[in-house]
Amino acid sequence: MASDTDNRHSGVTFDTLRPSPGLVTSRLSATPSEVEALFPPPVLPQSPDSQYQRIGGRTGTTFFQTLIHLLKGNIGTGLLGLPLAVRNAGLVLGPLSLFAMGVIAVHCMNLLVRCSHHLSVKMNKPFLDYGEAVQYGMENVSWLRRHSIWGRRIVNLFLIITQLGFCCVYFVFLSDNVKQVVEASNGTTMNCHNNQTAVIVPSFDSRLYMLCFLPAIILLVFTPNLKYLAPLSLVANLTMCGSLVFIYYFCFTNIRYPINLPKVGSASNYPLFFGTAIFAFEGIGVVLPLENKMQNPERFNLVLYLGMGIVTFLYISLGTTGYITFGEAIGGSITLNLPNCWMYQIVKLLYCFGIYITFALQFYVPAEILIPPAVARVSERWGLAVDLLIRTALVLFTCALAILIPQLDLVISLVGSISSSFLALIFPPMLQILTYHNEGLSAWVIIKNSLISVIGFIGFITGTYISITEIIKRNGKLDNLDLNLFQIQ
Numbered sequence: 001m002a003s004d005t006d007n008r009h010s011g012v013t014f015d016t017l018r019p020s021p022g023l024v025t026s027r028l029s030a031t032p033s034e035v036e037a038l039f040p041p042p043v044l045p046q047s048p049d050s051q052y053q054r055i056g057g058r059t060g061t062t063f064f065q066t067l068i069h070l071l072k073g074n075i076g077t078g079l080l081g082l083p084l085a086v087r088n089a090g091l092v093l094g095p096l097s098l099f100a101m102g103v104i105a106v107h108c109m110n111l112l113v114r115c116s117h118h119l120s121v122k123m124n125k126p127f128l129d130y131g132e133a134v135q136y137g138m139e140n141v142s143w144l145r146r147h148s149i150w151g152r153r154i155v156n157l158f159l160i161i162t163q164l165g166f167c168c169v170y171f172v173f174l175s176d177n178v179k180q181v182v183e184a185s186n187g188t189t190m191n192c193h194n195n196q197t198a199v200i201v202p203s204f205d206s207r208l209y210m211l212c213f214l215p216a217i218i219l220l221v222f223t224p225n226l227k228y229l230a231p232l233s234l235v236a237n238l239t240m241c242g243s244l245v246f247i248y249y250f251c252f253t254n255i256r257y258p259i260n261l262p263k264v265g266s267a268s269n270y271p272l273f274f275g276t277a278i279f280a281f282e283g284i285g286v287v288l289p290l291e292n293k294m295q296n297p298e299r300f301n302l303v304l305y306l307g308m309g310i311v312t313f314l315y316i317s318l319g320t321t322g323y324i325t326f327g328e329a330i331g332g333s334i335t336l337n338l339p340n341c342w343m344y345q346i347v348k349l350l351y352c353f354g355i356y357i358t359f360a361l362q363f364y365v366p367a368e369i370l371i372p373p374a375v376a377r378v379s380e381r382w383g384l385a386v387d388l389l390i391r392t393a394l395v396l397f398t399c400a401l402a403i404l405i406p407q408l409d410l411v412i413s414l415v416g417s418i419s420s421s422f423l424a425l426i427f428p429p430m431l432q433i434l435t436y437h438n439e440g441l442s443a444w445v446i447i448k449n450s451l452i453s454v455i456g457f458i459g460f461i462t463g464t465y466i467s468i469t470e471i472i473k474r475n476g477k478l479d480n481l482d483l484n485l486f487q488i489q
Helices: 032-038 063-074 082-089 093-123 130-139 142-147 149-187 206-221 226-253 267-281 284-293 297-329 342-376 380-404 408-436 443-488
Strands: none
Touching: 063 284, 063 297, 082 093, 082 267, 082 297, 093 130, 093 267, 093 284, 093 297, 093 408, 093 443, 130 142, 130 149, 130 284, 130 408, 142 149, 149 206, 149 342, 149 380, 149 408, 206 342, 206 380, 226 297, 226 342, 267 297, 267 408, 267 443, 284 297, 284 408, 342 380, 408 443
């Protein structure tokens, strides 16, 4: 299942990109029907006193379709890093924390939908995205009104950081998994009951693999219209879904007994757990377009609770069984621990293919935010050149960051701590306070929302600090190792 990003229309071409007032991010696959469903064209109100108008209506998505989109929007690469997250938190504390984080994440999604409804009616608008909801929420407060535009800008900034962070994760994921497959290719066997091979042939550093992927990824993001990737996106979804089935099968059939793993992890490692877990749960941007497109939007709460219940179950089950299966040797992605037999080597490559296609879909969000204003400043003659230049620069930027931080688990934790904590935990509770502050909010709601935001902010501070500290520490060890190898040679 991919962790992708769709667009408002059936496709985006270089000739039709224009600055947009706001953006809602999802992490879904971009098939033509899904793109139309998740980012529908704006519908103008029929009258000033009209109520909140949903774009779905009779042609909207069904209950089941919305549920599938919600599942796909929340299940992605973060799932593969959860076994290591559970190791950082402990065998008991980890699953309990994932459950608590799932409850809070669903609550914040619900808050965002409720605030969007309320502000849509108040502002007489048919639909609000995440950034617009924050902007109009700030307009509710007199001393914030003149600065409300910064609400939308800040949300867009975190969307850009999040999506480019996903792209960095993809570079590291591709290089680590392909490197492992190449090095074990000479010794790959048909025996999938152990994790040993006859021969491991060392190859290039993983950062050189990133440079090898760079030209292919640049060409991928040059795709002028996302609908051209729709068939490949569908195949990518199927391959990633099939790969997850094999991963679950291996974990559940290879649990080691007796289980002698720490029930509670080190306190210094818990912020790493937080960053990875919130990275996995950061699908809050999908809820507004999905709810607005439903045929029966009054049933969206049921979709939300059912879908996120399934997501939370999958997170807890794979995180726990993956840690039990591989123990302290668990890697930044559980795919790195799979046996080096042909079946699981193919599973890794299929997942890598899905991640490669997903890169272009995740890349769309920062591209739509950053490119149209730049293209609008130049003549039509230079528009395409500027567009391609910015796309190339953004890919080079994400590749450079991945080369600087080639540790998959730390990249995931850092991205989750910096951006996902704000989008998923900090902004929604504060938005409710801004939206209803003149309408008799109870002291309990204010305390509860403030507590959630404080938890998110503490996770942001500690997770970012620990992630950066570990990155510096590991890179120092890698530099010393490279120096020793050079001296030996």
